[in-house]
Amino acid sequence: MRYFDRTGLYVLPLFLGLLFFAASLTPTLIPRSWLVQGILGGLVMGVGYLIGRIGVSLWRLMELPEPTGRAVRIAQVILGLPVLPVLAGCLFRARDWQNSIRERMGLELVDSIYTVRIIALALAVFLTLVLLGYALHWLFDRFRTWLYRYLPERTANVAGFLLTVIVVVVVTRDGVLDRVIAGLDSSVTVAQNLFDTAPPRPEGVRPAGPGSLIDWDTLGQPGRNYVTTGPDAAAISAFTGRAAQDPIRVYVGRAQAETPQERADVALAELIRQGGFDREVLIVAMPTGTGWMDPGAVDTVEYMHNGDIATVAVQYSYFQSPLALILETRAGLDQAEALIGAVHSYWRDLPKDARPRLYIHGLSLGAWSSMHGTDLFALLDDPINGAVWAGPPFPSVTWQRVVASRNPGSPYITPELGEGQLVRFANHYTHAGGPEGWGNMRIVFLQYSSDPIVFFETLSLYRKPVWMAEPPGPDVSPFMRYIPVVTQFQLAVDMALANTAPDGHGHAYYGRDYVGPWVAVTDPANWTDADTARLMAHCDGGFDEGCVND
Structure with a gap:
């Protein structure tokens, strides 16, 4: 896998990210605009890529043999060949999938889902997440390199990881997140x-x-x-x-x-x-x-x-x-x-x-x-x-x-x-x-039956919800399928959009x-x-x- 290191990109995890992006195009409970779909697609693509990177890291941690040269290229072809057809098929069917929800909710059907916009936005979100990941990795490297002066290597690695987590928590909780929350609270209070x-x-x-x-x-x-x-x-x-x-x-x-x-x-x-x-x-x-x-x-x-x-x-x-x-x-x-x-x-x-x-x-x-x-x-x-x-x-x-x-x-x-x-x-x-x-x-x-506030399940990250194993409700798309990890993020987005559904559907x-x-x-x-x-x-x-x- 040293080939991947020279390119600066893990290709096989990228394939997994693309499959996650394709899966995010499938319908769930609430119709999605191209803007929401692009953000969701980029997010789950990043999650898939992260899972792949974790898999590579575990492979190395267990000190298993790493393929090189021709073996790497063969693995790329074998694993990559199904990705493009699946991605193309999902992009082709995405409009019909969204219309299957809209039709059951009495909404006007759409002629286009703006595929190019979705792909461009998803890539922008994905690259932003990758850059954020590299920034965190850089911070971790700085911490552990400094700690090598005082601690054994393994101890320094653990301590460096913990320090990175603490910095992230402090910045998000007591910095960015707190200010966002305070701004929301202030704006709503003013509106009141x-x-x-x-x-x-x-x-x-x-x-x-x-x-x-x-x-x-x-x-x-x-x-x-x-x-x-x-x-x-x-x-x-x-x-x-x-x-x-x-x-x-x-x-x-x-x-x-x-x-x-x-x-x-x-x-x-x-x-x-x-x-x-x-x-x-x-x-x-x-x-x-x-x-x-x-x-x-x-x-x-x-x-x-x-x-x-x-x-x-x-x-x-x-x-x-x-x-x-x-x-x-x-x-x-x-x-x-x-x-x-x-x-x-x-x-x-x-x-x-x-x-x-x-x-x-x-x-x-x-x-x-x-x-x-x-x-x-x-x-x-x-x-x-x-x-x-x-x-x-x-x-x-x-x-x-x-x-x-x-x-x-x-x-x-x-x-x-x-x-x-x-x-x-x-x-x-x-x-x-x-x-x-x-x-x-x-x-x-x-x-x-289409209310994600009611039917969201935290365990849907890895387990199909009971209601998804039953015939869908009258206002639920028959094309909805359970996909580990991806479905969890889709339903989370559905919750954010639940009140945008027409009266009598979603959370309206x-x-x-x-x-x-x-x-x-x-x-x-x-x-x-x-x-x-x-x-x-x-x-x-x-x-x-x-x-x-x-």
Whole structure:
């Protein structure tokens, strides 16, 4: 392999990198633009090259014979001949693969994937990663050469490697990464406080209005939008044809108080002040990372209960959900425990015949945190009435346990548990089965078969996920295949793009798909299948934009 050293490039690892690039063109859950595909292709090409380089290093470490001269050239030909046809074939089919996803999601088909752009960008990303690798190797050489003066060679090599790792960690954690995070936090915080486009301070008994315990200045844009929008009594009455009430919405911003418990206490006090416990239905909802509350989830249930409903929520982060999940993992969990615990404790002490039915709700990171905060053991003596959790993130232990308990032969993407008396699943194509046949508690998971936030698996680096071994969902490409290592990176990119999917796919949950789960869980009085169809049409924009997601 000395031939490789003279060229400055390991040819056989490069072949592996090219195969990884070709494999990255295969479809997964979310459509990819040429820009995203180019970056992904360059990244996995670098990973394949790195794996090949590690293989060469291990070969040498074991002091195995190294081929030279003609043997090297023969190895290059034998291993390289299949690479170009595979690469050409994948580039040729890439457009059809992407269109197979777009067609199932109702998107316009593309005529070109801009192959030249993809290749150019992938090469640029790959070369950048190679240069970065050489820079790290140079730093390692400098460290170990210096340490040779004081330590035995093997010890110096280990110490030099550790010093290189420490430098990288310090630079990324306390340097570049910290500044990026701080910049994101600052920019989002500023966006939360943009008052030039904010609605006016609400009047009456609405949250943050006169007499409220909530400071209007602490709500941020998501909180202000939430408490000042949604259907009022007039809009609900116009839809139902019956007298209606103004729904109660209580929202506490993260800046309201320092600790999760203090914010939960303010939310509970405001909920009591507004008469939330006098309503027929009470929902404790956890927002997404930024504090956003999905109007499609809340508006729908307010319509079906004729406004006789109260919802309480508390913000716990300013970050987008993926960043909040990584950087503020405990923030949502701690806030959910505090809020759900405070509301449930107060509700539990009320007379059973004079208190609202209590439900839990969350979307995405809000689903994960609210599942965590719903301590089923604490609820055994006086359980809640149910929950609707949408887009539960894959790390959620509760969701994992439920899916693992599915009936034998039940699909992973739409599991069935027992007779469906406690837990049911719904998506864009399958509803929760209506309000009949339940036990004392009703839980519905709303999850789309193309949602990578739900179906990502960390072990997909080397093991095919269960759901990929089953027939694909209706909006999933039939050409999707599991490829070790590459699939992991594809699904990670899918997670970053999950919210760019059209409504009803990926992680873009929207109003009409909440209607069935809320009907099944809350069983609204005098509700019919015709009402469900009308409300779905309403959420599609048949009357106004009240139920359509931002």
